[in-house]
Amino acid sequence: MACYHLKYPSHRRILAIAVVAASSVAVVSILVLLVVMFMSRRYLAITKTKAVDDFIKSNHPLISYDELCRVTNTFDQTNLIGAGSFGSVYKATLHDGTPVAIKVFDLHKMGAPKSWVAECEALRNVRHRNLIKRVTICASVDFAGNDFRALVYELMSNGSLEDWIHQRRQHGNGAGLNAEEALNIAIDAASALEYMHNDCGGQVVHCDIKPSNVLLDEDMTAKVGDFGLARLLVPVQPEHQSISSIHSWPQGLNRIYSTCRAEYGYGSQPSTRGDVYSYGVMLLEMITGKSPLEQSFGADMNLTKWVRDNFPHGSHEVIDQRLISTTIDACFEGVHNSCTVQLVQDHLLVPMMDVALSCVVESPEERSTMHDSLLRLKKVKETFWHNHSIMQSSLRG
Numbered sequence: 579m580a581c582y583h584l585k586y587p588s589h590r591r592i593l594a595i596a597v598v599a600a601s602s603v604a605v606v607s608i609l610v611l612l613v614v615m616f617m618s619r620r621y622l623a624i625t626k627t628k629a630v631d632d633f634i635k636s637n638h639p640l641i642s643y644d645e646l647c648r649v650t651n652t653f654d655q656t657n658l659i660g661a662g663s664f665g666s667v668y669k670a671t672l673h674d675g676t677p678v679a680i681k682v683f684d685l686h687k688m689g690a691p692k693s694w695v696a697e698c699e700a701l702r703n704v705r706h707r708n709l710i711k712r713v714t715i716c717a718s719v720d721f722a723g724n725d726f727r728a729l730v731y732e733l734m735s736n737g738s739l740e741d742w743i744h745q746r747r748q749h750g751n752g753a754g755l756n757a758e759e760a761l762n763i764a765i766d767a768a769s770a771l772e773y774m775h776n777d778c779g780g781q782v783v784h785c786d787i788k789p790s791n792v793l794l795d796e797d798m799t800a801k802v803g804d805f806g807l808a809r810l811l812v813p814v815q816p817e818h819q820s821i822s823s824i825h826s827w828p829q830g831l832n833r834i835y836s837t838c839r840a841e842y843g844y845g846s847q848p849s850t851r852g853d854v855y856s857y858g859v860m861l862l863e864m865i866t867g868k869s870p871l872e873q874s875f876g877a878d879m880n881l882t883k884w885v886r887d888n889f890p891h892g893s894h895e896v897i898d899q900r901l902i903s904t905t906i907d908a909c910f911e912g913v914h915n916s917c918t919v920q921l922v923q924d925h926l927l928v929p930m931m932d933v934a935l936s937c938v939v940e941s942p943e944e945r946s947t948m949h950d951s952l953l954r955l956k957k958v959k960e961t962f963w964h965n966h967s968i969m970q971s972s973l974r975g
Contacts, residue, residue: 643718643726645673646680653682664690664806669733677733678713685725693806694727700805704778708770710734710793710803731803735796739763740789743864745900756904757926759798760864761962764930765955766800767792771857772948775850781811783848787856789863809848851942854951858882858937865931867898882938889935893928901927909966913973925965929958 649670650657660667665683672678681697683690701712716728741747742755767787774782784791785807793803859870862885870881888896902922903914910918933954936946946954 639714640718641672641714641716641730643716643720646670646716646728646730649673649678650680662804662806663687664693672713672730676713677735679731679733681729681731683727683729685727691727694729696808697729697805699810700782700808703780704774704782706770706773706778708766708799708801709773710801734793734801734803736794736798738790739792739794739800739860739864742794743789743867744869753904753907754900755864756908757901757922757930758905758909758962760901761926761930761955761959762798763792763794763800764861764864764933765952765959767802767857767860768948768952768955770800770802771853772952775853775948781850783809783811783850784853784856785809785848787853787860789860792860807848811848811850849942850948851945854937854945854948855942857948857951858934858945861930861934861937865898865901865927865934866896867900882935885931886935889931890928893931894923897923897927897931910969910973917969917972921962921965921969926958926962929961930955933958 647653649672650668653666653668657668657670658666659669659679664687665681668680668682670678670680683694685691685694698715701709711732713730713732715730716726718726720726736742737747745754748754771784771787774784784802784805786804787802791802791804793801795801859882862881863869866881866885868881872881875881875884885896902919905922905926906912906914906918909922933946933951937951939945
């Protein structure tokens with residue numbers, strides 16, 4: 579019996595050998611499958627990127643990398659006017675004398691290539707006086723042979739709304755932003771968004787509305803810029819071919835700005851209601867002079883809750899008093915009294931605050947639309963100037 583067991587392996591040993599062999603084959607198969615999947619995805623990504631670049635180059639006016647180097651003095655730091663999540667912005671003057679802002683994408687940063695595509699697509703078929711105008715693009719290689727992408731926009735000489743809210747910019751006479759200017763800027767931005775949401779032949783959602791993305795020209799006309807996260811929800815007409823089919827929303831890309839709502843969360847789709855919410859927070863920032871990131875709010879408080887808790891009877895507690903002072907200087911020849919203060923506060927800033935709060939309602943379905951917000955703001959402006967005329971007559975009398 580002992581000799582028999584030494585000569586022939588037991589059934590248990592045979593089973594163990596079979597299991598090991600099967601496991602080895604399974605592991606090798608999985609590894610091969612993973613390699614194939616990786617190579618396939620890499621090939622598809624390269625093919626997709628080439629298709630996007632070919633589409634963009636064939637549908638946009640182009641400028642060479644060499645020309646951009648020349649007008650920026652090889653992207654000298656003295657020409658740097660800003661930096662964002664996906665690259666840097668330089669000021670320059672083109673050969674025809676056009677002052678421009680050149681947005682250079684850092685293609686090594688996660689999300690930068692998709693941001694480039696989104697921004698190219700978003701403004702290709704839209705035209706509005708309150709949208710930043712793109713002059714040309716650069717889709718080329720640098721002198722080292724690396725891919726290079728840049729967008730060239732009109733230069734907005736008065737910087738961003740954020741600069742004015744937080745007193746980093748002022749008028750030539752030293753005056754800051756006044757409430758009447760704030761209302762005009764709010765109307766300009768609302769006009770741009772209302773057009774994008776309803777009147778551009780499709781439905782474009784900006785997805786990143788905030789003061790730093792609202793730019794001001796020499797006349798303080800506001801224009802919405804930075805479409806790096808924009809999304810085309812409803813396709814444009816067939817004759818306006820779109821690259822939306824080859825450009826997907828960057829999954830897991832969360833807005834770092836504190837106006838982010840649930841509909842902009844991980845893996846979810848953007849919406850016009852998200853733009854409305856962000857717009858409302860921007861209005862509150864204009865009116866209060868406070869950032870949504872203000873540390874003084876603490877864990878249980880934020881900008882929208884702070885304003886809502888004080889509206890309407892405590893509105894004077896949250897309004898940036900500098901707005902009232904600069905408005906009286908600009909609109910009432912510096913006549914500061916209870917009547918002028920009340921007019922600016924109760925007939926301009928408080929109604930603006932009311933519109934803002936209707937935009938930041940928690941439930942997306944219950945929020946105002948950009949169309950309704952725009953109409954209400956225009957009515958505020960009409961009412962203010964009507965009362966202003968009456969006030970001016972009484973002051974002269």
